[in-house]
Amino acid sequence: MKILVTGGAGFIGSNFIKYMLSKYKGYKIINLDKLTYAGNLENLKDVEDNPNYTFIKGDICDKELVEEIFSQDIDYVVNFAAESHVDRSIIDPEIFVKTNVLGTVTLLNAAKKAWDEGDSFKEGKKFLQVSTDEVYGSLGETGYFTETTPLDPHSPYSSSKAAADLIVKAYYDTYKMPVNITRCSNNYGPYQFPEKLIPLMVNNCLNKKPLPVYGDGLNVRDWLYVEDHCKAIDLVLHKGRIGAVYNIGGNNEKTNIEIVKLIVSYIHDNVDPTVDESLITYVADRKGHDRRYAIDATKIKEELGWYPETKFEDGIKKTIEWYLQNREWLKNVTSGEYQKYYEKMYSNR
Numbered sequence: 001m002k003i004l005v006t007g008g009a010g011f012i013g014s015n016f017i018k019y020m021l022s023k024y025k026g027y028k029i030i031n032l033d034k035l036t037y038a039g040n041l042e043n044l045k046d047v048e049d050n051p052n053y054t055f056i057k058g059d060i061c062d063k064e065l066v067e068e069i070f071s072q073d074i075d076y077v078v079n080f081a082a083e084s085h086v087d088r089s090i091i092d093p094e095i096f097v098k099t100n101v102l103g104t105v106t107l108l109n110a111a112k113k114a115w116d117e118g119d120s121f122k123e124g125k126k127f128l129q130v131s132t133d134e135v136y137g138s139l140g141e142t143g144y145f146t147e148t149t150p151l152d153p154h155s156p157y158s159s160s161k162a163a164a165d166l167i168v169k170a171y172y173d174t175y176k177m178p179v180n181i182t183r184c185s186n187n188y189g190p191y192q193f194p195e196k197l198i199p200l201m202v203n204n205c206l207n208k209k210p211l212p213v214y215g216d217g218l219n220v221r222d223w224l225y226v227e228d229h230c231k232a233i234d235l236v237l238h239k240g241r242i243g244a245v246y247n248i249g250g251n252n253e254k255t256n257i258e259i260v261k262l263i264v265s266y267i268h269d270n271v272d273p274t275v276d277e278s279l280i281t282y283v284a285d286r287k288g289h290d291r292r293y294a295i296d297a298t299k300i301k302e303e304l305g306w307y308p309e310t311k312f313e314d315g316i317k318k319t320i321e322w323y324l325q326n327r328e329w330l331k332n333v334t335s336g337e338y339q340k341y342y343e344k345m346y347s348n349r
């Protein structure tokens, strides 16, 4: 098997590559990544010398490069490559449309060209689009997103992901291209860039900086441990019904303030007793902030036997400890450009 993983130097992509290389000794993985601010080859240090792993620096929008990669007889594509941060999309939507929509079309076209045999596609090929629960919009206090919930994205980020999902669906509906779409809830775990809630709060606690909680802190997210997500993608890739969408959720809803308090308490008890809840600072809300995401993951459980194995209490401990043991990584990714980003995003909030 030869798998093209795009965005493999990012948080979920790098966890996925390591998971796959250790599980399938005979699989070859090509990682195509543009190395934007969120992509980091440090994340893949453990596998850089693995003969089954190849890294290519490049953009999924680069048609020539993508077509050249497909000349290597790719079996599966897993498209993680995306601009993924909602706050950045509110400030600068264009790059989200370019990478998330045009990039996906470029990949689909190249895959179609390589796999299309006229009446059908070559056997055993698949294009897996990694999407998000945010395409469904926002829930009130009750209810869950299922795979048939109508798409109702609100942010430029989630709208670009929904657009990409629809294009992938169109390639299935129109050309019968072998595709799957997965829609996951909020991931957490090692190597997440500290612009996202959990690593940002850990980093700020360690530096005794204010902990910026948007709005009333009562927005709800469903947290999924990244390794459980990787296992789900592996299953969908090998066994998912062609054309199907699968929701992947952690069955673990928490308010943002619960998450922040938990991190504060862990750092207080295990690292620095002077860190406490006085660091929590309520700041202006995110524009168009979705109130609650909650995923119904019955379909993937019933069809493929997947369920989230990691209990949140264990996953969050493992995650915080990973950041504590990898302070050098955290220091490296939060220097330079990150400081400018942080200033711009949080100074006038």
Ligand SMILES: Cc1cn([C@H]2C[C@H](O)[C@@H](COP(=O)(O)OP(=O)(O)O[C@H]3O[C@H](CO)[C@@H](O)[C@H](O)[C@H]3O)O2)c(=O)[nH]c1=O
Pocket (backbone or CB within 6 Å): 084, 085, 086, 087, 131, 132, 133, 134, 184, 185, 186, 187, 195, 196, 197, 198, 200, 212, 213, 214, 215, 219, 220, 221, 256, 286, 293
């Ligand atoms: C960074 C930050 C976030 N928040 C809030 C906003 C959200 O309600 C919640 C989580 O924020 P984020 O970590 O940015 O994640 P969120 O907007 O939910 O989106 C994530 O989860 C999605 C899946 O639901 C993915 O598709 C996105 O790529 C990923 O970024 O915490 C704060 O209160 N303060 C902060 O400083």
